[in-house]
Amino acid sequence: MNKIDTVTAGLPLFETPKQLSDADVKAIIEYAHRMRNEAIAAMIKGAFASIKGAFRARRTARALHQLSDSVLADIGIERSQIASISQQLANGTYSPEAVAAAAPVIGLAAVQAEATKDDSQPELPLAA
Numbered sequence: 684m685n686k687i688d689t690v691t692a693g694l695p696l697f698e699t700p701k702q703l704s705d706a707d708v709k710a711i712i713e714y715a716h717r718m719r720n721e722a723i724a725a726m727i728k729g730a731f732a733s734i735k736g737a738f739r740a741r742r743t744a745r746a747l748h749q750l751s752d753s754v755l756a757d758i759g760i761e762r763s764q765i766a767s768i769s770q771q772l773a774n775g776t777y778s779p780e781a782v783a784a785a786a787p788v789i790g791l792a793a794v795q796a797e798a799t800k801d802d803s804q805p806e807l808p809l810a811a
Contacts, residue, residue, distance in 0.1 A: 740773035 747755070747765045755761065759779070760768055771777035 736773040744769035
C-alpha cells in the first residue's frame with residue numbers, strides 16, 4: 684500500500700466506487716466555467732463602478748463649486764463640505780440629516796431658549 688491508500692482507507696467517501704458518466708463530467712465542467720465567468724464579470728463590473736463613481740463625484744463637486752455662497756447656504760451646505768458631500772452622493776451614502784447634524788446651526792429657537800433662561804437667584808428676605 685502506498686501512503687495515499689493508507690490515509691484514505693476506511694473513509695466512506697473514498698471507498699465508494701466513482702460512477703460518473705461523461706454527462707456528469709461535462710455538467711461539472713460547464714458549471715465551473717459559468718462560475719468563473721460570473722466571477723470575472725463581477726470583478727470587471729466592480730472596477731468600472733468605482734471609476735464611474737469617481738467621475739460622478741468629480742462632476743458633482745465641480746457643479747457645487749460653481750455655485751455662489753448664498754446659493755450654497757440656501758441648499759444648506761458650506762463650501763468646505765462639498766468634497767465629502769459629492770463623494771457621499773457618488774457612493775449613495777448621502778444623508779441630509781447627517782450633514783445637518785455635523786454643522787452646528789443656531790436658529791431662532793436656540794436664541795429664544797437662551798433669552799428665556801432664568802439665571803436669577805431667588806430673593807432673600809431683608810435683614811431687619
